[in-house]
Amino acid sequence: MKTDDFRSLIEAELIAFDQALNNKRPLNLYTPIKYTLELGGKRFRPMLTLMGCLLFNGKPEEAIKAAIGIELFHNFTLVHDDIMDKAPLRRNKPTVQKQWNQDIAILSGDALFVQSVQYIMQSPSDKLKEVLEIFTQTALEVCEGQQLDMDFEKQYNVTIPQYIKMIGLKTSVLLAGSLKIGAVIGGAGNNDAHHLYEFGKNLGIAFQLHDDILDVFGASDKVGKQKGGDIVSNKKTYLFLKAIEVADRYSKEKLQMWMQAGEENAAEKVESVKTIYEFLNVKVIAEAEMRKYFEKALEHLNSIEHCNNEVKVQIREFAENLMQRES
């Protein structure tokens, strides 16, 4: 199976789910779910589940329901995160709480979460308990990561290791869990499943560092969300934390001044902070850190022993593409 075949399989399942929602009521609960799914997305996580399954010569049709469950769970987290982040846009469209209201975003998110469990539980019955264990453990860690992220907004001193731990929970464990669920369904041994998980974990950290960089330095029309949103909302990203660490006194004062600024000067704030980041060379430092995690990920991938080597190459290429995306 090629990457495009995975994508087609996933889209076909998502379309079937979307169609089935047409008959469900009340509309204020299910239309926001349709809207969220129809915003699209790159479907990285379900692709990882399918590839994780094939890596151990499992059948993709045994992993597809779990893969969709993970994609639905991911979309649920986006809906709730957008409330907490007060995000106006998601993929160039109004977020659910902007398009409807916040209560509807809370509740339709909850319903989407329930539906993610309804897909996960269609995993092969002899693997169901283990799949549920990985899924719920991962889901809980994603909540922990989101809480740490919110805590950090109000915390004066955040260290880079704390930040890496936070993005590990908020972003990486879901990529790692997606792969491991596929591996378990595919029949992987414990050691190999562990290495695939660690591959995903490190890839996820590299992926998030890339995201941090794109938020500031990506092309606005490609990012599909508010440009420099992390700067506007004073997110303590890797770029920010590194900037504070390496800054001369004058740059540090300027950064701290912009941290106090209200949101009415958002565009000016983004441009000014970006200029400071460029002056301090933190983009280059962040890219080096990103590559470090990426290399570590590949080491774990290489350590997997009993597997289909063609699929291993495919996963490696997938990871490389992930790190080269511009949005």
Added chain:
Amino acid sequence: MKTDDFRSLIEAELIAFDQALNNKRPLNLYTPIKYTLELGGKRFRPMLTLMGCLLFNGKPEEAIKAAIGIELFHNFTLVHDDIMDKAPLRRNKPTVQKQWNQDIAILSGDALFVQSVQYIMQSPSDKLKEVLEIFTQTALEVCEGQQLDMDFEKQYNVTIPQYIKMIGLKTSVLLAGSLKIGAVIGGAGNNDAHHLYEFGKNLGIAFQLHDDILDVFGASDKVGKQKGGDIVSNKKTYLFLKAIEVADRYSKEKLQMWMQAGEENAAEKVESVKTIYEFLNVKVIAEAEMRKYFEKALEHLNSIEHCNNEVKVQIREFAENLMQRES
């Protein structure tokens, strides 16, 4: 096993869960969960699961994890409902969004939901799929009921059948599902499990009508939440809908006038609307309706064939106590 034994078993499990939370971080995610559980509650739903299991001579230790999962799920819905209802109090204490903030209430609710699944999935493996099907179907219906409840707040014409449908989803299906999950784990036949579900469904409607009555006419210190909260927030309860239906022109105008009133005159509003309800005799009408559903519930309970009759009597007594509570 007596009712008190069920209660002890449930409390012991909840204490173990609560204790385990002490070691979990971040605190802003897990302390609100501890707080919510420590508010207490009558644990009706897990008791129904245990009794449903014993009714078919199942072992309570096989149903206890699912029972706790349902209680955690119920508590999750309370945390999120309190955000949507802007409720300041729950069991005489500040709600999570008042004690912390709204974002924390959203996210700790999400985490509690994940943990509810972690308990549900500890059901006996040969029953796991069926238990998950009932649980997720019920959870989705609870979301539908909550959405209808919110829709009705903004809808001019709500009929009594629509209202009964809404409370059926929002409240009754969880009581019905709690019983049916117990029945499935206990090894009930399909027909008997169906009757037990319908018993719970009708009991739940009677229970909610009772709740509507208590919100207005209950003793304030016993209700443990804002007195007359349904009136303040213009909830279209059975009492309100019946009042509009039977009201003379003058009473109807007064009711509609109070519907427009802001929340600054909350106490006066509650007293005035209560006086209109008393004048129109809607408390008596609501009590008759409540009894109708209660009788229907008992008919379904009586229709269960292959079961332990001692437990059937116990369930009947439990239901009778439920309808006699004053808070």
